Amino acid sequence: MSDSSPTRVLVTGAGGPAGIAVLRSLARRHDVVLLAADMDRYASGLYLVDEGARFLVEPGLSETFVDSLVELCERERVDVLFSTVDVELPRIAAERKRLDEVGTALAAPSLETLEVCLDKYALAQRCDGVLPTPRTELLGASDPDSWDYPVIVKPRRGAGSRGVHLVADADALRALGEDEDTLVQANLPGDEYSVDTLADADGHVVAAVPRSRLRVDSGVSVAGATVADEELEATARKVAEAIGLVGVANVQLRRDAEGRAALLEVNPRFPGAMPLTVAAGVDMPSLALDLALGRELPDRVPFRELAVVRFLEDVFLAPSEVLA
Amino acid sequence: MIVDLVDTDHHVHSTWSDDAVSTPAENLAAAQRAGLASIRMVDHVRVGTTYVPEFLAEVAALPRVDGLEVLTGVEAKILDASGRLDVPADLVVGPGGVDRVLIADHQFPGPDGSWSPRRTLEELAAGLSAQDAMSMLVQATCSAMERAGRGQLAHLFSLLPKIGLHESELLDEHLTAIADTAVRTGTTVEVNEKWRCPGPRAVLALAAAGVDLVGSTDSHEASTVGSYSWVAEAASARRLVGAR
Ligand SMILES: Nc1ncnc2c1ncn2[C@@H]1O[C@H](COP(=O)(O)OP(=O)(O)OP(=O)(O)O)[C@@H](O)[C@H]1O
Ligand SMILES: [Zn+2]
Ligand SMILES: [Zn+2]
Numbered sequence: 001m002s003d004s005s006p007t008r009v010l011v012t013g014a015g016g017p018a019g020i021a022v023l024r025s026l027a028r029r030h031d032v033v034l035l036a037a038d039m040d041r042y043a044s045g046l047y048l049v050d051e052g053a054r055f056l057v058e059p060g061l062s063e064t065f066v067d068s069l070v071e072l073c074e075r076e077r078v079d080v081l082f083s084t085v086d087v088e089l090p091r092i093a094a095e096r097k098r099l100d101e102v103g104t105a106l107a108a109p110s111l112e113t114l115e116v117c118l119d120k121y122a123l124a125q126r127c128d129g130v131l132p133t134p135r136t137e138l139l140g141a142s143d144p145d146s147w148d149y150p151v152i153v154k155p156r157r158g159a160g161s162r163g164v165h166l167v168a169d170a171d172a173l174r175a176l177g178e179d180e181d182t183l184v185q186a187n188l189p190g191d192e193y194s195v196d197t198l199a200d201a202d203g204h205v206v207a208a209v210p211r212s213r214l215r216v217d218s219g220v221s222v223a224g225a226t227v228a229d230e231e232l233e234a235t236a237r238k239v240a241e242a243i244g245l246v247g248v249a250n251v252q253l254r255r256d257a258e259g260r261a262a263l264l265e266v267n268p269r270f271p272g273a274m275p276l277t278v279a280a281g282v283d284m285p286s287l288a289l290d291l292a293l294g295r296e297l298p299d300r301v302p303f304r305e306l307a308v309v310r311f312l313e314d315v316f317l318a319p320s321e322v323l324a
Numbered sequence: 325m326i327v328d329l330v331d332t333d334h335h336v337h338s339t340w341s342d343d344a345v346s347t348p349a350e351n352l353a354a355a356q357r358a359g360l361a362s363i364r365m366v367d368h369v370r371v372g373t374t375y376v377p378e379f380l381a382e383v384a385a386l387p388r389v390d391g392l393e394v395l396t397g398v399e400a401k402i403l404d405a406s407g408r409l410d411v412p413a414d415l416v417v418g419p420g421g422v423d424r425v426l427i428a429d430h431q432f433p434g435p436d437g438s439w440s441p442r443r444t445l446e447e448l449a450a451g452l453s454a455q456d457a458m459s460m461l462v463q464a465t466c467s468a469m470e471r472a473g474r475g476q477l478a479h480l481f482s483l484l485p486k487i488g489l490h491e492s493e494l495l496d497e498h499l500t501a502i503a504d505t506a507v508r509t510g511t512t513v514e515v516n517e518k519w520r521c522p523g524p525r526a527v528l529a530l531a532a533a534g535v536d537l538v539g540s541t542d543s544h545e546a547s548t549v550g551s552y553s554w555v556a557e558a559a560s561a562r563r564l565v566g567a568r
Binding site for chain 2: 051052054057058074077100102103
């Protein structure tokens, strides 16, 4: 790609808060042409890009999803692909080579990193001994009398907080039986933080921006603030190193009974609350684009403490402009 | 009769292409609204594509619009330096089949198959000269025209920026080769709004050689059918050539 031709960036999941955050960040760059894709014609992010740059794609779970996405990237000469959809990510990352062959770089952590994050049991094992990690076992694989109660029971590969509950005592845990897809985890009773973390091509952490979620409405953070806290930042750095992070991940931490920041989980993708991190001084989508393009990143990007309250926004269109 | 470039749109995708959003009927209505004289409905194919007969049947069943010609095509990439095209083996071109095959430079046609942009950049860095790369691309494009029977060059030279090259590096003899082959094989060449190519020098050279030029939005949604800004300038430049 010559320096004069703009970089063509495709963002999938244009209807979700993460997709919109990425689109809005990259829209400020003059060297970028934005393309947006979603499976839903009413996905609002589609309408943040030029007419003619809006694409409807198959659901991420459809059998031919990756084939058609690779073809789309080839035809549209996409230089960099950002996927902000959970179910798509590992499938796309598994085919990174095919994207590479059509000239498209995937702005996402490696498949190995994605896989360890998506399996919370593997993640806990990976981080145990490296940073404070709550004891985590497969359901039925440990002596119920060996735990302090209450304990958390949750799906091994869950998202959206589905199926997370507290279990009060050993009898109740015993009654749940055995299941390889369910975890028992020590309860972390303290405050919870999301740390947006960016690592460069060598795995060196360029920024770790802790956010407190002051209010969450249906899983979406509607009020929050960045928090300058050395311990949270250092813990997120250790997580990034442990999982071999290259690119952006959202590290979730929670304080344990002793008040230490401990690992909750890692979402290996852009969070919907990314605009706060961008406004606080770390434009992670833009940095991730440079990383995908093989450009050198700064050694460290500082952030400031900043709070946010969020609201829904409207995009007005001629009725004929809504994809038919 | 010579139809003005901007009154034609010979590269319009419908829902038969995976990611496009409008049906042939919606594209037809858009062409009518835009006052086009001619539209070519085009969808992407590969060697394994089987939908072509259904696509043609759908277009054939569209209501007729007075003063609006409806043509068909399939868009396929050039697979290698010999100009092989990524089309189904049983593709019928001409009566009973598609009107034209759109020849697309989606990848670089290397001697051993299509090269990714990175591979092409590596070959260029390792000593392949820009001139030789241009010659390979032009040669493959000419061979593809011979093979297509009735072809149309889709977004000619849109590949160049992606491999670090520029139309200014084309030799006059490259343009002459393309023009001669296009005239001899009856291949049309589109002036493409989306990719803004080929550039003014190539457009003027092709027009002067008598190549049949058509307008193209390469649109995949009805709202952009027949909508030109960049092509409109190329069209006025061509009108000057025609007047000479
Ligand atoms: N060990 C724990 N101690 C205390 N609370 C926990 C623990 N594990 C999970 N939770 C609570 O449940 C929520 C969801 O858990 P977790 O993040 O592991 O699952 P998830 O389904 O991936 O969530 P999401 O996708 O919403 O981030 C956490 O935000 C936290 O409030
Ligand atoms: Zn094309
Ligand atoms: Zn096309």
